[in-house]
Amino acid sequence: MSTAVRVGDRLPEWDLPRVSREKMKTLAPILADPNPIHWDVDVVRGLGMGERPVNQGPSNMAYVMNMLAAWSGGHDRLRRLRVRFAGNVLGDDHVVARGVVSAVRDEGGRTVATCDVELVVVDGAVALTGTADVDVTDLSDPAGSPSPTTSTTTEER
């Protein structure tokens, strides 16, 4: 197996400077999630949870999926994602998704990378941690030399 993706490579970070309060309202009916902490600040305040709505956990997971897609070439490259929800993301938070390659293997002629991933609130806590398996065959270089995409990744280490 030859690949330009190596254990220890850091994935390009995926950055969202401001989590939208309004988009939480759109997602609530799509998820059929009736919990008002995602849109009603009066409820959030009444529960002693502050003055900002709480982002839906699936959105936090989707940010990590977006990071993996941007790195690997598309959302169709995701094989598996396992996450643990560790904390809340609030409206107006600045979040960053990060990842690092922990293993690379061949699966039926395809190159699959396992990555440790996380979503962190800037100047805050870790909101989500997990692991992902991603098909990185298209990042592979038959000659064994780094491709432009993964050269960038390696240089960021």
Add this chain to the structure above:
Amino acid sequence: MTEKELAAVVGRTFPGGEYTVEPYVDWLVRDVVDADQGEHVAHPLFAFIGSLRGKGMSLDELFEICGATAADGPMFGEHETEVIEPLRVGETYAVAGRFVSAERKHGRTAGTFDVVGFELTMTDRSGKAAVRVFNSFVFPRRAA
């Protein structure tokens, strides 16, 4: 809920149902989560959305099986998406699943709580499984 009642949750099946990845919903979800538009596959978050929406049971009903209500403060614990074939926009999938785990735990600060896990599968029209998901909920048991 006693530990015996908790253990009996394992093996229970969901009524099941269907979920269609509507093109406009894929657009909206991508907009909500700041993903690029125009890919030939659905956003993978639809494994989570479609399986939960198509399982044939509301979250309140799920909580009731686990001996809780939304007012008890259940929280998502873990989630796993396994993609066998990427979900397609416009495709309708059958959803089926069951509860696979239920465990009572005791934490020094959290007190007594139960972790209940369930698996769901989305199957395409040809009968081929496209995605499998695992979710767990954490139920505080203040009176346990």
